[in-house]
C-alpha cells in the first residue's frame with residue numbers, strides 16, 4: 323500500500339520486501355568461539371540498509387555487507403539525536419530452526435519510538451520480514467551454545483542536514499546483528515544497585531517509555547559514579563516520594579512474602595516513565611499462567627503498581643523482601659543482592675547459584691521458549 327500525501331498528490335513508496343536486493347560479502351569473517359563472546363562487541367557479515375527520502379519514500383531494501391554509514395555531519399541524528407532503536411534476539415533450537423522471541427512487540431515499539439521523534443512512518447510487519455531474511459542470511463552467526471544468541475539491533479536515524487530544530491524528513495534504517503554471549507560476564511551472578519534520585523532517567527511526558535537513543539547517554543555519568551562507589555548499576559528513583567522505576571536499562575521487579583502465604587510480584591506501572599519491556603510483559607504473562615505457577619512452590623500474585631524506596635526499606639526490615647530482579651532482552655534476568663540508598667546498603671537474602679526461586683523459574687522458562695525447547699502461545703517465531 324503506497325502512502326498518499328493528500329495535499330501534494332505525490333505517492334511515496336512504502337517499505338516493500340519484494341524489492342529486496344541481497345548482495346553477499348566476498349570476504350566472510352571468521353566466527354569467534356561462542357565461549358569468548360562479549361555482549362555486542364562482534365558484528366556479523368551483513369546488514370539491512372534502507373533509506374527514506376521525502377520525495378520518493380522508502381528505498382528498495384538491501385541486505386549488503388556490513389559497512390560504516392556515510393553521514394552528513396549536519397545530519398539531524400548527529401545534531402539532535404533523532405535516533406531510535408530496538409534490541410531483539412535470534413536463537414537456534416535443537417531442530418536447527420532460527421527463532422525470534424515475540425518480535426511483533428519490538429516492531430510495534432519501534433513504530434511508536436519513530437513516531438515519537440517524528441521520524442518517517444513505516445510498516446513494522448514488513449521490517450520484520452526483512453529481519454527474518456537477515457537472520458537466514460546470517461544463520462551461521464547464531465551461536466548454538468545455550469544462553470548465547472544473535473542480538474539484532476534495528477536502528478533508525480534522522481539524516482536531514484540542517485541546524486533548524488525541526489523534524490528530520492529523511493532517514494536511514496539499518497539492522498545489524500551481533501553474536502552474543504551473556505550480557506554480564508560471570509554468568510548469573512547477582513548485581514548491586516545504587517539508588518539515585520538527584521539525576522532522573524525519565525519523567526512524565528518525556529520519552530522514557532520509548533526506545534530513543536537520547537534516553538541513554540545522560541545515564542552514563544551516574545552509571546560511572548555508581549561503579550566508582552562499587553555498584554554495578556543505577557536504580558532510577560523518581561519524584562519527592564522516591565518511586566522506584568527501572569534499573570540501568572532494565573525493568574525492575576520485587577518479590578515479597580505475603581502474610582497469608584504465597585508471593586507478591588510487583589513492578590512499576592507503564593505510566594510513561596517506564597520502558598514497556600518485552601521481558602517485563604513476558605514475566606507478567608507467565609506469572610498469571612497456572613502451568614508456570616507449578617514451577618514455583620508458592621502461588622504468585624503479580625501487580626503493576628507504584629512503590630517507593632521507603633516501601634523497599636520497610637519490606638526489607640520486615641523480612642518480606644525475598645528477591646529483586648532486573649529484566650531485559652540483553653541479559654534476560656539478573657537478581658539483585660544489594661541496593662545502596664542514602665549512605666547504607668539494603669541486603670537481599672542470599673540465594674544458591676545467584677538466583678532465587680522466582681527469578682530462576684522466569685529465566686529458565688523464557689530461555690526454554692526462546693530456544694524452542696518449550697512452547698508458550700505464539701511467543702517463539704520461526705524465521706522461515
Ligand SMILES: *Cc1c(COP(=O)(O)O)cnc(C)c1O
Nearest residue numbers: 571572573597599600601650651
Ligand atoms: C530495552 C529496555 C528495557 C527492556 O526491554 P526488553 O524489551 O525486555 O528488552 C528496559 N528498560 C529500558 C530503559 C530499555 O531501554
